[in-house]
Amino acid sequence: MKKITKIEYQKNNKDRVNIYLNDEFGFGLDLNIMIKYSLSKNMELDDEFISEILIAEDKNKAYNYAISILSRRAKSEKELRLKMSQKGYENEYIDFTIDKLKQNKYIDDSDYSERFILDKLNFSKYGKLKIREALYNKGIDKQIIDEKLILISSEDEFKRSYELAEKKLKSLSKLDSQKKRIKLYNFLINKGFEYDTVKKVVSELLKEEYNGFDD
Structure with a gap:
């Protein structure tokens, strides 16, 4: 058995205490642990305790x-x-x-996923595929991912990808139609939008420039 001969607050952290056993330093403890076990001076402790x-x-x-x-x-x-x-x-x-x-x-992985998706939709402007991949890499259960992403409609995906592509197109003004098309495809695919959505967006934006181009 060992006796607690001294208990003192730690100098740099008043939420912790030092416990002395038989007049020698024994160990440091969080104050809440000391209270939980009702430790006090002259209390005797066995090794198991x-x-x-x-x-x-x-x-x-x-x-x-x-x-x-x-x-x-x-x-x-x-x-x-x-x-x-x-x-x-x-x-x-x-x-x-x-x-x-x-x-x-x-x-809570479910709550975390919701907040993560909102952040990537509103600030990073990711498409569903890239969000899915990111959540998977963070260890989120597939069922949770599916439940959250199904709430993103194809209309929303189209609208966001269209706005991104429209803005991107302004920086491609010096390129010919085919190069613009390739650049826009790569840009939106890298953002994580599905191929069908990308195809539809690019077709809408460049229909006058490459009308009749074989997809």
Whole structure:
């Protein structure tokens, strides 16, 4: 058994304390962990109890690290797991953290996907194919991706791609019709629009210039 002989606040972080056992430094703890286990001076601890406390401290560190990551930028579950793994956290602590974050509604791939899609539609001007690929790479479940992207109508895709192509066309004024067409195709395909949408948009924009051109 080891006795707690001193508890002091850490100088640079009043949310943490140092625990001294038998007049020697034992370990540092988050204040909430100390309160959870009702630690106090002269309390005696066996090795099993100390091990339980330290595991709780490690889990708390993992959770706080994840919160700090999410406070800077939203992440998918896969992205957060990768970040924690790269930081050196064991799978046990990563699983614990992810479960707790889900319970507290701090991480939700469905909600994340909605916000990601809106951002890419409104600011990056991506087409559905590029958004799908990006979400897949972030580890979002295929069912979630399908559910969210089905809400984007073909009319919306056409309108956005048309506006992009119309703006792009202004920078291609010195090219002949065929080169303009190729440039517009490549531009819209790289943005992630489906081929049928791209074909329709380019045809609308350049119909007078290459009318009768064999598709």
